[in-house]
Amino acid sequence: MTTTQRIQTAYELAKQQYAELGIDTDAVLNEVNSVPISVHCWQGDDVRGFENPDQELSGGIQATGNYPGRARTAVELRQDLDQAFRLIPGKKRLNLHAMYLESDQPVSRDKIKPEHFTNWVEWAKKTDTGLDFNPSCFSHPLSEDGMTLAHPDEKIRQFWVDHCIASRKVSESFGRALGTPSVMNIWVPDGMKDVPFDRLAPRQRLMDSLDKIIAEPIDERYHKDAVESKLFGIGAEAYTVGSNEFYMGYATSRNILLCLDAGHFHPTEVISDKISACSLYVKEFLLHVTRPIRWDSDHVVLLDEETQAIANEIVRHKLYDRVNIGLDFFDASINRIAAWVIGTRNTRKALLKAMLEPQQQLKDAEDTRDYTTRLAMMEETRSMPWAAVWDYYCMVNDVPVGLEWLKDVKDYEQTVLATREAN
Template sequence: MTVKENYQAAKEQYKAIGVDTDQAIRTLKNIRVSMHCWQGDDVMGFDQDGPLSGGIQTTGNYPGRARTPEELMADIDQTLKLVPGSKKLNLHASYAIFDEGEFCDRDVIEPKHFKKWVEYAKERNLGIDFNPTFFSHPKAEQFTLTSTDEDIRQFWIRHGQACIRISQYFAEETGQPCVMNIWIPDGLKDVPADRMGPRARFKDSLDQILSIPYDTTKVYVTLESKVFGIGMESYTAGSAEFTMNYAAKNGILPLMDNGHYHPTEVVSDKISSMLLFHDKIALHVTRPVRWDSDHVVLFDDETKEIAKEIVRNNAIDRVFIGLDFFDASINRIAAWTVGMRNMQKALMYALLSPNEHLKGLQDSGNMTELMMQQEEMKTYPLGAVWDYYCEQEGVPVREDWFNEVQKYEKDVLSRR
């Protein structure tokens, strides 16, 4: 059977349980997933040549890492050809592009240093999301926005302010809102003597960053928490309680990264609670294996559950979805493609669920039928609908995309 014939059979099967597959496809086409640039070059960026810091590590040395903006853009292009649907590009401030002989530090970067990224995005109808880079810098060797050294703290405050101005530039140029996410690695390896002091300085730093004028309809500032990391196993200033309370009190958005919690916590369970108290929220979807290890996103239970919470709570327009992983042990374009396709596949899975019927079963206390129906849905022909969607979007069906990755590796990556 052809892809279309398989789809027609699947369409009838879903129709019998009240699911419109055509509508699911139309909806999915317009959900923008933000693709993180840092998978392509192992989070190195272009404004420094030192080691990674801030508890961030990449493992592996697979050949073909992007070393220049041009190489990174080419690799992103190759990935975009293999991924269906609407996309955004997620940049870190460390990916500023300077003219030959030019350099400026992070506290004085300007929109002009991202002009080439804007031109790139506009040519491809991509919005741009943004992140201040509070790591991998000589002034981030110990603390940033919590520093007791006022010169260092003010440096990073100016950096945050500069990034807000750049974020508004992105939004105005692309015509799409920019999500600007603040995350700092400040914390301690061992038991602290003072938790309040650093958090008070963090709060004051954020107040100063947000004191500059900006258009809140164009720039959505988000604040991301983390439970611990390498070198900060005992304490982080930006805990979940700190970031959620600060966001709620100051009118910005909370961002939840599903690798930034204790191992038994799941972000999918938190989404509904957050939506009750925030008009919009943001996510970084990743795959923690033992900790915040940022493995490639799979079509696994938690990814599917995150997508279901977004869809069944009618929150597609209220949740900004970005990915955040970096694996240097495998082909980086394949990693991007697997993760991006799996996030969209999870959204498709959620859109193909009879969500109102399932809610009705729960509300009426019919838990036996609910469990049965949820289990039966797992073997419905999602793949046939996904293949048809990919074909309609002009991207390879099933594993055919990997042939293009192998060809690109042979022709381009292996020559670097």
């Protein structure tokens, strides 16, 4: 039996087993394939961008490790993304930061324009990839003291306001060029290392800055605003201006998107439980799916319980039109392309597993308070042959099945990435 025959046979058996629970696996494959996942550009170059090749990271941003082959130019980064995308099934987007612009001359962040991202748009058209965007309010001389949009110095604060306003124009241009709205996420590192006396004034300044940034209406067919909270970071251990409460209130009152990052909360908190609660008040979400370990939030996504719980919430409540799924991790201790592939495939796997739940039976059991059946079904479906469905899904989408993708990554490492270190 050939590998193709084995995968086909396993799928047909799984299809029958799921059909007994009323689940049409063919329909599920079409559904899971259509849900976009926004892959983050910064895994490929350790969050350095292309403003200055010697730029040091700051503002709570830190990439650890020195695995060979980091992308040093936008051309190399797009080449790496092409390689990663060939190994990942399903609809994909790319999330860009402002400092990934391309220009022959230095460009101040408050002066960025759509033309500085022309090559990214052309690449997106060729690869049928939507683009999302972020202002880069870190790793800059004017962010060195840990404050940007909440800075007490009006001139510095205005610089970052102007940067975000310019970023909205770039984001809008993506949506117009590609026919799909760009989600622009605002995250700032603003906070204090030690206990502040005045917690209110910085939040008043941040609110005022954000109001100025989003003052000009932009058609949501092209651009959507999102704001992202954080618990704490390096240099902001005692106080973070943009807390969860601040941004949830802001997103709700301004009718914009709330970004929930899986690593930006206390270790005992999970964003999967926040999705349904916030959905009652927030019209739309951006998710940053990542994996927290202790204080660090940006590890490669695993197919763990929280990743699965996040996918379950999206699927069970049919929130596809209200939740934008993005990834946010950067690991320089392993092959960067492999990190993209592992994290994105795991996110897609979680969505597939969620779609293979016997949802109506589980809901009926819960509605009739038959909690015994609910628990039994939830546990038994864990061992259903979802992996056979996944393998078939990969095969029909012409991406490697199982660990076959790792061979491609290793070959690419030897033929492409190794030459970067040698030059």
